[in-house]
Amino acid sequence: MTDGRADILIIGAGAVGLSAAVFLTSRFGFEGRVVVVDRDPQGARSQTVRSAASLRQQFSIAENIRLSREGLALMEDLKARHGAEGDIGFREGRYLVLCDAEDRDALARAVALQRMEGAATLFLDEGGLQDRFGWLRADGLCGSLGQGGEGWFDPWRLLSVLKREAVSAGATILGGAVRQLDIEAGRVTGALFEDGTRIAAGLTILCAGCHTPQLLERAGQRIAVEPVKRSVFSLATPDPVPEMPLVALPSGVWVRPEGAGYIAGWSPPDGDDPASDPDDDAPDTLLFEDRLWPLLAERIPAFERLKMTGAWAGHYDMNRIDQNALLGAVPWREGLLFACGFSGHGVQHALPMGRALAELALYGGFRSLDLSRLSPSRPEALTETGII
Numbered sequence: 001m002t003d004g005r006a007d008i009l010i011i012g013a014g015a016v017g018l019s020a021a022v023f024l025t026s027r028f029g030f031e032g033r034v035v036v037v038d039r040d041p042q043g044a045r046s047q048t049v050r051s052a053a054s055l056r057q058q059f060s061i062a063e064n065i066r067l068s069r070e071g072l073a074l075m076e077d078l079k080a081r082h083g084a085e086g087d088i089g090f091r092e093g094r095y096l097v098l099c100d101a102e103d104r105d106a107l108a109r110a111v112a113l114q115r116m117e118g119a120a121t122l123f124l125d126e127g128g129l130q131d132r133f134g135w136l137r138a139d140g141l142c143g144s145l146g147q148g149g150e151g152w153f154d155p156w157r158l159l160s161v162l163k164r165e166a167v168s169a170g171a172t173i174l175g176g177a178v179r180q181l182d183i184e185a186g187r188v189t190g191a192l193f194e195d196g197t198r199i200a201a202g203l204t205i206l207c208a209g210c211h212t213p214q215l216l217e218r219a220g221q222r223i224a225v226e227p228v229k230r231s232v233f234s235l236a237t238p239d240p241v242p243e244m245p246l247v248a249l250p251s252g253v254w255v256r257p258e259g260a261g262y263i264a265g266w267s268p269p270d271g272d273d274p275a276s277d278p279d280d281d282a283p284d285t286l287l288f289e290d291r292l293w294p295l296l297a298e299r300i301p302a303f304e305r306l307k308m309t310g311a312w313a314g315h316y317d318m319n320r321i322d323q324n325a326l327l328g329a330v331p332w333r334e335g336l337l338f339a340c341g342f343s344g345h346g347v348q349h350a351l352p353m354g355r356a357l358a359e360l361a362l363y364g365g366f367r368s369l370d371l372s373r374l375s376p377s378r379p380e381a382l383t384e385t386g387i388i
């Protein structure tokens with residue numbers, strides 16, 4: 001890094017930061033100097049590339065449903081703009097969200113909201129589940145099933161398409177680890193890097209994923225977001241389940257097809273989910289044998305002969321209050337916007353989130369999608385009742 005200046009400095013070249021850079025420079029035509037900094041601009045240390053890169057329309061908050069629908073439309077638009085080079089490999093594959101009888105009403109309400117928002121989700125009771133999915137042990141369960149516009153994609157390709165568009169529209173992407181935000185008279189004026197250099201900025205946009213809370217805390221501000229580790233397991237089986245959707249079990253286990261096999265993970269119940277070191281990327285392989293496999297095989301007997309073929313780990317930027325993103329200005333610091341707290345659903349929302357940050361930066365308000373309920377100073381929790 002060398003000292004420098006930017007009109008807009010974006011910290012973090014994950015999907016959210018790069019999307020903000022694309023909207024500022026390429027789509028909205030901002031002509032000032034936009035600099036994106038990342039401690040690893042190749043993306044290898046981003047949560048974006050550690051994610052399961054899956055997109056669903058099954059949320060219980062209208063904003064999240066809209067973000068997913070817009071996210072998908074903006075992914076399709078990348079292909080329309082850039083042809084084969086803009087293809088991020090989106091593959092249709094439905095979500096099947098399962099719950100116990102006690103959560104039936106909450107699930108039915110979420111399905112009604114999704115349908116109102118234009119997502120054709122179906123509600124299925126135990127009989128409906130058993131009729132459709134012979135491989136599922138459905139006793140005591142009900143579920144919701146997406147009918148289109150859900151699936152998964154290649155997060156590496158997403159980063160590379162965004163990077164290419166941002167750079168060709170004039171953004172500068174630099175390597176450098178931010179130590180702290182610079183603050184003068186209560187205003188954020190740029191960033192100080194680990195090597196002692198600085199970038200001065202008119203506006204700073206902080207999109208450092210699960211490192212954002214730490215950088216805010218060094219600026220004297222706490223938010224209720226913590227890094228929590230999530231391991232993902234690659235699985236093979238001699239008894240594959242044909243055309244299986246992404247299945248989310250009430251236990252917090254999820255599994256979906258990936259290539260010729262599957263990937264799976266587990267979100268433990270709250271209270272059993274401690275904060276972790278965001279730089280500890282060792283997967284918790286014991287978790288597979290001890291918890292995940294028994295929970296999976298209990299509901300999908302064909303998975304009794306599963307074999308783990310690989311594993312990786314990343315960290316959710318978990319909003320401990322309501323598991324939803326915080327997006328916008330920091331009321332107590334001028335010159336700063338941030339987005340974090342995605343709690344495991346940020347990569348599917350990254351494109352409209354970046355667009356929203358660019359709108360706040362250039363126009364001072366939302367133009368495309370009103371996301372004011374995600375304000376960092378929201379008075380009420382926006383708690384999701386679905387999967388996290």
Ligand SMILES: Cc1cc2nc3c(=O)[nH]c(=O)nc-3n(C[C@H](O)[C@H](O)[C@H](O)COP(=O)(O)OP(=O)(O)OC[C@H]3O[C@@H](n4cnc5c(N)ncnc54)[C@H](O)[C@@H]3O)c2cc1C
Pocket residue numbers: 011012013014015016017037038039040043045046047048049050051052053054055176177178179207208209210211212230231232265313314315316339340342343344345346347348349350
């Ligand atoms: C195992 C797992 C599975 C997931 N599955 C899904 C899924 O299926 N669907 C979904 O929508 N979401 C999923 N997520 C969540 C998703 O990955 C994140 O919400 C999303 O990637 C956040 O993007 P981001 O750009 O905010 O952060 P990141 O992608 O983490 O980017 C932040 C960038 O900031 C950089 N950075 C951090 N600190 C500094 C610093 N001090 N100086 C400079 N640079 C810094 C990092 O190097 C990184 O490149 C999953 C997450 C995990 C861990």
